[in-house]
Amino acid sequence: MDENKQAQLRRLPGVDRILEYGTNNQQFDNIPKTILIPSIRKTIEALRQIIMASDKALDEAMFALDALVAKVCDHASRAMALRLKRTINATGVVVHTNLGRSLLSPAVLDNLTTIASRYSNLEFDLKAGRRGSRYSAVEDILCELSGARAAMVVNNNAAAVLLCLDTLANGREVIVSRGELVEIGGAFRIPDVMAKSGAILKEVGTTNRTHARDYENAVNEQTGLLFKAHTSNYSIVGFTAAVGLNELVAIGRRHQLPVMEDLGSGTLVDFSQYGLTREPTVQASLDAGVDVVTFSGDKLLGGPQAGIILGGKTHIDRIKANPLTRAVRIDKMTLAALEGTLQLYRDESKAVQQIPTLRMLTMPLAAIASRAADLKSRLEKLADGRLRVDAMDLASKAGGGSLPLLNLPSRCIGVSVDGMSANGVELWMRRHTPPVIGRIENDRFIMDPRTLQEEELEMIEKAFARMLADKASKR
């Protein structure tokens, strides 16, 4: 190493020096030691790296304690920033599992905050003055809305399926069509969950065709349950046959076997009224006589993450008595948010307006187009010659493994920036605070207004202004 470099390395201040300087100037007052010391070390190390990489002597200002302390504060504030943070979903995928699935309705937030920060009657029967059931908050309303006789809730639908299988079919055979052995994201696979529950999977039929006689032939004295899974994230088309719910229920009755259905996305609203393809409703499954139905709280229902189990009282009572229930117990904040969300369903038009997932799914194209026009004019107002903004007729997706083949017509905004690739724009937007998540199509960064919230158009405008300024300064 040459002498110049060595001389410069000797000038690097020690941790103590920076610590003392920043502390005396009260610049470290709000930084905990566990963050501060590593931040100082990183700052010194970064400067050391610059010295090592540079052929000439560094500017005097680089060694100034003020500058180094500012760098330490910068490091520290990045290290202390919340990791779970608000993100702008411009993907057009409404129930986006990676981005938090459903947004809670503002109508439920007041009670949610109160229940979270105050004591409540979570498991206390105020009338009787003794221990009560955690599920009573939502049991009645779930029955009222769905027509079920009994209900219970757990922390998600995967847990609901596991708990039901463990209760109803542990050590026994469960008959499932080969066309319904689904895998959803996050490693939830029906055969694996079945194995974990202690139930024995008995596959019948073929991938594309399963008949009533396939179920009939598979029933024996080991059979404990007939199981149907909603093939929520794919569809088998062409030469197909599946056994309908009514028929499956009839087979179950004939052999005195319970029938369970994992609806996955489960909806209480018939989407065909809003011009979307029909997604089987919870009510329809119960009407058909299915004994136990499970579905998610945060997919098409538009509530918090939860698993909802509906069915006959005998089955639900057995499920409630399973010790596994304690391990998949629903949290009080979830219960508060779920009860609030369910209350909105008493008036369906209100539910569609006030539950963000439903509102976004049923949003008229005209409303989306007007937002697209707003976003377009905001970006054009930046008056930057490098920016090209186009409205494009593309499609949104329901997501969350629901309405798999449905393309929701949408009007998107496609952006390209001179001197930047579409990937470059995507990366910059993703790393912005708040991150803006879009997609790339036709070499453009695409934003779908369907999943944007009102105030986010302005936030996107600002993000682009920052990006353009950033890129200009680095030219």
Ligand SMILES: *Cc1c(COP(=O)(O)O)cnc(C)c1O
């Ligand atoms: C989404 C889904 C699940 C899992 O539900 P979570 O609430 O995510 O645990 C299970 N089964 C089907 C068919 C699904 O679509």
